[in-house]
Amino acid sequence: MLIDALTLQLGYNASLVAIGAGLLGIAAGATGTFLFLGKRALVSDAVSHATLPGVGLAFILMVALGGDGRNLPGLLAGSALSAGLGLLCVSWLTRRTRLSADAAIGAVLSVFFGAGVVLLTVIQTMSGGRQAGLDSFLLGSTAGMLRSDALIIALGGALVLAAVLVLRRPMALVAFDAEFAAAQGMNVKRIDLAMMGLAMAITVVGLKMVGLILIVALLIIPPVAARFWSERVDHVVLLAGAFGGLSGYVGAAISATAPALPTGPIIVIVAFGLFALSLLAAPGRGVLAALLRHRRFQTRVHLRQGLLALAQGQPIYEPLTLRLMRRAGYVRADGVATEAGRAKATRAALDERRWQMLRGDPRHEAAAARYDGLTPLERVLTADQITELDRGLGPEAAR
């Protein structure tokens, strides 16, 4: 069943939804990256909640004008207007008052959402117009999605993606260092506005499918997951797009296999799965990689201390050190040093003495700063410098 869904064999409608969700996910992931890198991920939360009053007002207006209140382009236009207003309120509150950005975000989010709920209850009591259906904007709904709806989503996603491709350089610069970007002669305010406008476009486009409460997840989770795998903006954008697209496509496919699997939440859960995988398994920034690094460092410290103890003829009691020394073949099971262990220990002791020499010599101040008790001196000084240093150690060094 899932295979069928993933290969678009579940019928026209399900295929349409899956492709639309995939495109939406790609666009959302790529756009969200710039918000995330600019540390403004949660602004999108305010924007998405601020769409609700616009949806309600557009419905009321369309009904009042004698049309069909559920006309999707009309509703989306209304949601875009009120989301824009919400965005303006956030930036006005942050710039003109002493309130911080998160307070402004929270205030706009809750107030606009509250106003939207009031409008929804007004609509419920209106006699004219076919009501209901507006609730589906909260959590999204793909049931009974029309071909035109899916086309709007796909087209909107593609447009946003194109805009991201064109604007990626200036947006990355502004996200990382707005002041530098301004010094380069860029119009930071306009680029900022474009970034927010794109996020808003994603929200509006995704409203019907994912719903306004969860659309923000598509803007936040894929970039956060992608950030684990790379330190380069281009790669993070690509990866975030890929993660977002994968979540959208797979999520929509899974949700098509059974009736009680709502599309929006499933897409978010798939995205969170990708995030959890990245958090654990990514090389470099992932948790497992960090554990491995820690483990390797620990091994090096214990081996070094064990070898120094051997060189000074002291017994080793620390169990982990003993185990590591035994595994490396430096000591026998009864704790007596092997041939290889003695040779290594002599080298370690020599290295340590050279380091001590070096650190007492002001000429080597820069090199001495790299002393951590682990790095072999050969990695810091050239062979000639070491020979020079060894002269100070006297006949001992020749041993």
Added chain:
Amino acid sequence: MGAEFVSLSLTPMLIGICAAIACALPGNFLLLRGQALIGDAISHVVLPGIVLAFLVTGTVAAWPMMLGAGAAALVAVLLIEAIRRLGRIEPGAAMGVVFTAMFAGGVLLLEQSDTSQVHLDVQHALYGNLESLIWLDATGWSSLTDPEALRALPPELPRIVLTLGFVILFTAILWRPLKLSTFDEGFARTLGLPVRALSLGLVIVAAIAAVAAFDAVGSIIVIAMFICPPAAARLMTDRLEAQIGWSVLFAAMSAVLGYVLAGYGPLWLGGQHAISAAGMIATLSGVILGLAALFGPHRHRSGAPADG
């Protein structure tokens, strides 16, 4: 304004006021600490907690649900902290990841489980149902002294009053440490105050207030009351004591005016039905914040030009 008011409007109004104040009090500290959005996150993540509690107990009883919601809030706070530390991710994004994923999980659980027998859905969780918390046995103001009628009070009222009492107690007892650690964490630490425990305690108290208020009035009010009254109060004064006072006043004002407007506003305009009180209360708190942002005596950053 007699018997009808007492039985239909008094209890929802009281519950609204108590919920608003219980959220606004910790909201002041969260706002000053730059954690204003914690309330937003908590009110999203209580949904999976409530659904899980329902699945475990099979009923919509209040206490298991509150326990479940509290546990979910705690899990969310720990998860946010873990992701922030392990992944070295900025707090806002970590929060966004956690609360959206947990909310999605809650919706999914709800769809998967059979809740057709009980009143449990996402809409209810969002808007609450303040209007339905009426006191049917009341016959007039005299019922307030009638033990028989008092026993039929909606159980949400004593719960939220208890919660408000707890929040006030927490704030009063820990006033000085809270104030110190909010404004100068480094100094508070050198004095030997348990800064981290205080911070976690504040979040837990906020979660308790959020969960209790959520039970009665839905999550919109919770988010709005955590942020709007304290934010508006912040624009009125530079003193924490005064800020708390203003925020309590604003919260109560939003609750009363919002409830009245939602209940009677449409009737005045010739409509037939009341509109969502929760939404109206949130909207009103926004109006108050807007007015404070336009005219509040301390609306500018200190040091900023007067017209800036």
